[in-house]
Each structure stands twice: as C-alpha cells, then as structure tokens.
Amino acid sequence: MKIEFDLGKINPDSKKFENQLLRKNIKNAIDIYAAKLPEVYRGLDNDVLDNVTIHIVDASNSDDYGQEAFTKRIKLDNSEFIIAISQFNGQTDIYELLAHELCHISQFLTGMIDDRVGNDSVIWKGEVFVLSSIPPQKRPWEKDAIKNQLKLYGTHPDINRFQK
Numbered sequence: 001m002k003i004e005f006d007l008g009k010i011n012p013d014s015k016k017f018e019n020q021l022l023r024k025n026i027k028n029a030i031d032i033y034a035a036k037l038p039e040v041y042r043g044l045d046n047d048v049l050d051n052v053t054i055h056i057v058d059a060s061n062s063d064d065y066g067q068e069a070f071t072k073r074i075k076l077d078n079s080e081f082i083i084a085i086s087q088f089n090g091q092t093d094i095y096e097l098l099a100h101e102l103c104h105i106s107q108f109l110t111g112m113i114d115d116r117v118g119n120d121s122v123i124w125k126g127e128v129f130v131l132s133s134i135p136p137q138k139r140p141w142e143k144d145a146i147k148n149q150l151k152l153y154g155t156h157p158d159i160n161r162f163q164k
C-alpha cells in the first residue's frame, strides 16, 4: 500500500500530518496491517494491496462528520482511497481507527461492498442497503470491520504505547 498525506485536505489549515514521526508511525502501522490483511480477508493478495494508494486526510474541523474516521473510495478500480481522520485524541487511538478503516478498504477490494448505487445506498454482499434507514451500529459492514479491526490492531508491536 502506498500512503500519501497531501491530497485534498478537508481541513486546509491542518498541520496534523506535518509531523514526520506521526507520518512514519502511520505508515509503519499500515504496513504491519497490510501484511496481515490476506489472512483476515480471504481473496485479498499482496499484489492487489501493493497497487492501492491511501490518502490520509485530516477532517478534524469538519462539522459534517460525526464519525472519528471514515473511508471513501475515490477510484472505481479500487486503486485509490481516502481515509479521513476527524479525531486524534478521542476515545479510539489513531492506530485502531486505521485498522478499522483498512477493513473497509478490504471490503471494497474483495467486492464485499460496493458504493456504485448512489449516495444513500451501498451493496453489501449482493444486498442493497439504504444508509438513511439503517443506523451505523446496525450496518453489517460496520459489524464486520469492528470484528476484524482487532485482528489487525492486535498485531501492532507498539500496542501498549498506544493504549489509552
């Protein structure tokens, strides 16, 4: 996976990702998680993962996003995604947020989820879900990501350092 910090910041004044150590730590965590992903999401292989670019974006000043972080596919061929982080020092640490969002990216890469059906709908395992009619905690792709994020986060060697 290729990681970039320089694309379309939601918060244009953000300095959050200017810290080189933070960037390095984020890249390290994603490398560790990417190595584990083929075990967690069957059908994923390293060739596919190598071709994915992730743009890390700071969304911390946006009122529009109640979530701590979210993922957006920006190329239909699954080669580019945004991970927007809106909360750094919240309840969940950033390395766990990243593990969660990588699960969502893996759902796209394996075809479990598809967002090509309009703004308010997604297809999950062949079934159309209308987002406005299903609360986040009931969405099956969220349950899947919440279950699998720990399999990634648990492999982080510095996990104790990052524990809240």
Ligand SMILES: [Zn+2]
Binding pocket: 100, 104, 141, 142, 145
């Ligand atoms: Zn999620």
